Amino acid sequence: MKTKNYLIPFSTFLLLAFSLLFVGCEDEVNDNNYLSSSFVSFSYDQTVAMPEGETEVVDVPVFASTPSSVDRTMDVYIDASSTLDPANYSAPSTVTIPAGSTQGNMQVVVTNSPNIGFGGATIVLGMTAQAGVDQPTTFSGSAEAGTLSVTTNLMTITAKTLCEDNQVVMEFTLDPWPEELYWWLLDETGTVVASIGTYALYANPYAGLASGTVVVEEICIPSGTYTLEIYDDYGDGGGPITVTSGGVTLFSTDGAFGSFTSVTFTL
CATH class of the missing domain: 2.60.40.1740 (hypothetical protein (bacova_03559))
Incomplete structure (x- = not known):
């Protein structure tokens, strides 16, 4: 078997060594600069x-x-x-x-x-x-x-x-006629404690909102018994509605409630 000996001139070796040293130092300087930023x-x-x-x-x-x-x-x-x-x-x-x-x-x-x-x-x-x-x-x-x-x-x-009493969340998914929808929440004495706003026949507060819009109403009320009443002016119901408190569903409907639906719950 024959072998070949590769001889590198000393000057070439020095040039290669200095090149490697230069590259290594340059990388180190860049790293240190980056780290010291x-x-x-x-x-x-x-x-x-x-x-x-x-x-x-x-x-x-x-x-x-x-x-x-x-x-x-x-x-x-x-x-x-x-x-x-x-x-x-x-x-x-x-x-x-x-x-x-x-x-x-x-x-x-x-x-x-x-x-x-x-x-x-x-x-x-x-x-x-x-x-x-x-x-x-x-x-x-x-x-x-x-x-x-x-x-x-x-x-x-x-x-x-911050709600320091009971937080109730109502979600209304609107149908193509949101101006027909109206709701209010009554306490045990029949007093209105929350509502959509001022009632106006076929011109209720959700008027102008797009069909499919989900309106989220959040209220904070003391413990007690309450009745939620929901109306539709035309009498053909509306979109789905859910009412929850503390992760518990208090009421749910697909919207097929005609002109009126209600639910009574205790917190």
């Missing part, structure tokens, strides 16, 4: 529940991955995915992490007036970076291990009305 992130989503008319101040902490010798101020914006009416809250336009610290704080003021509702609505906050200093992101893993993951960071505050 200062990331800024919100901490966690929050939920605030309050009675109608009350106001809550929500403390929102902001964290940085590394301290800095100077104050760092990030612009704060309201993301387009927010669903809460701007009339219900106020939020600062900036948040500052003081020099030498890795934590800053901002406050969002939420007011339950007009009534937010039991289902709740959201304020979604985002940050934009201070140029050349911080990246408003969440991150995990490391560049050295090849597992660094960086994503845009948003923070959600869910605000809703």
Whole structure:
């Protein structure tokens, strides 16, 4: 068997060695630069529940991955995915992490007036970076291990009305003639405690809503016995209706109730 000996000139070996060293050092510098970047992130989503008319101040902490010798101020914006009416809250336009610290704080003021509702609505906050200093992101893993993951960071505050009694949820699926539907809820004395609004023959408050729309009505009432009365002006019924409280179905109909149906329940 013949063998061949491959001889590499010493100068070529040195060139190859220095090339490998240069590439290795360049990769290491890039990793270190990436790892030393200062990331800024919100901490966690929050939920605030309050009675109608009350106001809550929500403390929102902001964290940085590394301290800095100077104050760092990030612009704060309201993301387009927010669903809460701007009339219900106020939020600062900036948040500052003081020099030498890795934590800053901002406050969002939420007011339950007009009534937010039991289902709740959201304020979604985002940050934009201070140029050349911080990246408003969440991150995990490391560049050295090849597992660094960086994503845009948003923070959600869910605000809703607090029901301290019994929450009753009524769902009305509208038929093509929603203006014919009317309902009210009576207590044991016959007093109206909730209703669709002002009655008007063939012009009731759901008028103008599209067929198939699901209207969700939420009320908060003390324990007791109640009667829900549902009317249809034309007398041909309407769409499906369900009434629940605490996950228990109190009433359900497919809508074939003619001109009138009712249910009495105790909470």
